[in-house]
Amino acid sequence: MYKVGITGGIGSGKTTACKVFEVLGIPVFYADTAAKEIMTQDTLLIEGVKAAFGNESYFEDGKLNNKHIAGIVFNNEQALSQLNALVHPAVFRAFDAWEATIPATVPYTLKEAAILFESGSYKLCDTTILVTAPYEVKLKRLMQRDGVTEEQVKARMDKQLSDEEKSKMANHFIVNDEQQSIIEQVLALHQEFLNAAEEFKNGKA
Ligand SMILES: CC(C)(COP(=O)(O)OP(=O)(O)OC[C@H]1O[C@@H](n2cnc3c(N)ncnc32)[C@H](O)[C@@H]1O)[C@@H](O)C(=O)NCCC(=O)NCCS
Numbered sequence: 001m002y003k004v005g006i007t008g009g010i011g012s013g014k015t016t017a018c019k020v021f022e023v024l025g026i027p028v029f030y031a032d033t034a035a036k037e038i039m040t041q042d043t044l045l046i047e048g049v050k051a052a053f054g055n056e057s058y059f060e061d062g063k064l065n066n067k068h069i070a071g072i073v074f075n076n077e078q079a080l081s082q083l084n085a086l087v088h089p090a091v092f093r094a095f096d097a098w099e100a101t102i103p104a105t106v107p108y109t110l111k112e113a114a115i116l117f118e119s120g121s122y123k124l125c126d127t128t129i130l131v132t133a134p135y136e137v138k139l140k141r142l143m144q145r146d147g148v149t150e151e152q153v154k155a156r157m158d159k160q161l162s163d164e165e166k167s168k169m170a171n172h173f174i175v176n177d178e179q180q181s182i183i184e185q186v187l188a189l190h191q192e193f194l195n196a197a198e199e200f201k202n203g204k205a
């Protein structure tokens with residue numbers, strides 16, 4: 001099946017864009033959400049995370065202590081690589097299992113991942129979308145959504161490629177600023193992907 005990867009820096013609006021695709025009937029795999037689910041379900045992974053970042057990585061009820069892990073990994077390059085190496089292979093497997101459940105009548109699927117380019121998972125997609133928004137707009141939206149500080153946002157941005165670098169690798173763009181309509185941009189891309197998916201299917205037949 002034709003696979004579209006969608007990414008964007010923290011707070012760029014990738015999830016918001018995905019919700020519009022979902023309204024159009026396109027199934028979306030949310031890699032960040034899947035990662036968190038797997039991290040509370042996969043016993044081997046849980047042991048690995050505890051060994052690397054301490055037992056306090058989980059609460060007593062088994063829930064993930066996001067803040068504890070984020071406090072370590074977004075301030076330490078090596079720790080982040082260690083977490084990625086533990087989690088990413090499991091997320092790749094979860095995506096494959098999810099894709100296998102999608103009916104053949106679906107024209108294409110979307111994989112949303114914050115670090116699509118950084119993790120290399122863009123290579124498994126047929127095309128990619130980069131969602132961008134100006135720094136001030138992202139910051140305002142994140143502070144409103146999560147009550148985070150500018151410092152916390154910057155710490156994550158520092159661990160991701162810049163929009164300029166990601167632009168060189170992306171095939172399509174959504175500009176999610178305060179002027180342009182995200183809905184219209186998604187509708188235009190959807191039409192492009194329907195055509196591309198049809199060609200892809202014919203090429204395989
Ligand atoms: C460190 C964790 C526990 C922090 O949880 P938290 O709820 O605070 O953040 P959340 O997962 O919602 O991510 C929010 C944003 O942080 C940034 N971010 C998350 N993981 C990463 C990463 N590995 N590298 C760079 N930035 C990241 C992204 O911009 C993302 O959109 C969590 O992000 C995590 O487990 N990350 C490792 C798994 C991973 O790489 N996920 C991303 C794609 S699979």
Ligand SMILES: Nc1ncnc2c1ncn2[C@@H]1O[C@H](COP(=O)(O)OP(=O)(O)OP(=O)(O)O)[C@@H](O)[C@H]1O
Binds near residue numbers: 013114176
């Ligand atoms: N065009 C828009 N107009 C107004 N608010 C928006 C717009 N796009 C996104 N937002 C808001 O900005 C916040 C961040 O958007 P969203 O969650 O889609 O970003 P994200 O890139 O998925 O974030 P993260 O990197 O944290 O996963 C949300 O609260 C969302 O409702």
